[in-house]
Amino acid sequence: MDVIDEISNSAGDGVLLEEYQRDNHVSSLEKLLLKYQKPLFNFIYQMTRDRMLSEDILQDVFLRAIRNIKRFVPEREKSFRQWLYQIAINLCRDNFNRKQIFSPMELEQLSNPKSVDSYEIKDLVAGLPKEQKEVVLLKVYSGLTFREIAETLKCPLNTAISRMHYALKTLREKVK
Numbered sequence: 001m002d003v004i005d006e007i008s009n010s011a012g013d014g015v016l017l018e019e020y021q022r023d024n025h026v027s028s029l030e031k032l033l034l035k036y037q038k039p040l041f042n043f044i045y046q047m048t049r050d051r052m053l054s055e056d057i058l059q060d061v062f063l064r065a066i067r068n069i070k071r072f073v074p075e076r077e078k079s080f081r082q083w084l085y086q087i088a089i090n091l092c093r094d095n096f097n098r099k100q101i102f103s104p105m106e107l108e109q110l111s112n113p114k115s116v117d118s119y120e121i122k123d124l125v126a127g128l129p130k131e132q133k134e135v136v137l138l139k140v141y142s143g144l145t146f147r148e149i150a151e152t153l154k155c156p157l158n159t160a161i162s163r164m165h166y167a168l169k170t171l172r173e174k175v176k
Contacts, residue, residue, distance in 0.1 A: 013080040021070060029069065033062055036084055039142060043085065046137045047092040049126055057095065061087045078151045085142060086152045089134060124174050125167075132167035135160055 013035075019028035040061060045054040064087050072083060125136055134153060138144045144152065150160040 014074055017069070017072065017074065017080060021072075029066070032080065033065070036081065040084060040088055043137055043142050044088055044092060046122070046125070046141055047089075047133070048095070053095065057088065057091045060091050064091075078148065082144065082148050082152050085138065085144065089152065093130075121171075124171055127174075128167050128170060132163050132170070135163040136167045139164060 013032060016028040016032045019025040020032070037058070041054055041058050044057045044061075045051065048054050048057065061084060065084060072080070074080070078086070125133060128136065131153075135149055138149045138152060139146070146160050146164070147157055150157040153160060
């Protein structure tokens with residue numbers, strides 16, 4: 001069993017949050033951040049397609065989380081995981097608005113793909129409109145439910161589902 005499995009199985013997010021907020025157990029906070037480091041990085045990388053930028057954004061996510069964790073109230077807020085993803089999405093959007101970080105897709109990739117491998121799928125996802133890409137990445141790569149996605153993106157549940165529907169429709173058309 002590796003460190004991540006041990007962290008995942010040792011205590012739930014709520015217990016670790018409570019230990020940190022109540023008793024200032026720094027090790028509890030470290031466990032939480034370590035638990036989400038890899039999935040958050042992968043999500044951010046899928047959004048930016050830039051390793052160095054993704055590392056910078058991940059660091060900013062953790063800095064914001066650390067600064068604001070004492071004010072995080074699980075009963076009032078979404079889950080800790082959703083909260084971290086919300087911070088990540090906001091930072092990715094901020095970067096997107098400052099400079100176009102999403103790589104445009106090559107037109108050649110769309111013309112008659114004979115076989116679609118995972119790299120081509122990732123390129124196709126990268127070429128989706130921003131709102132559709134966010135839903136696909138949160139659902140497929142991060143495992144959030146549609147309700148969690150809607151809360152994270154601050155949109156109605158049906159909007160999140162609709163964005164996924166149109167994203168899948170677009171991807172199917174591009175793969176044909």
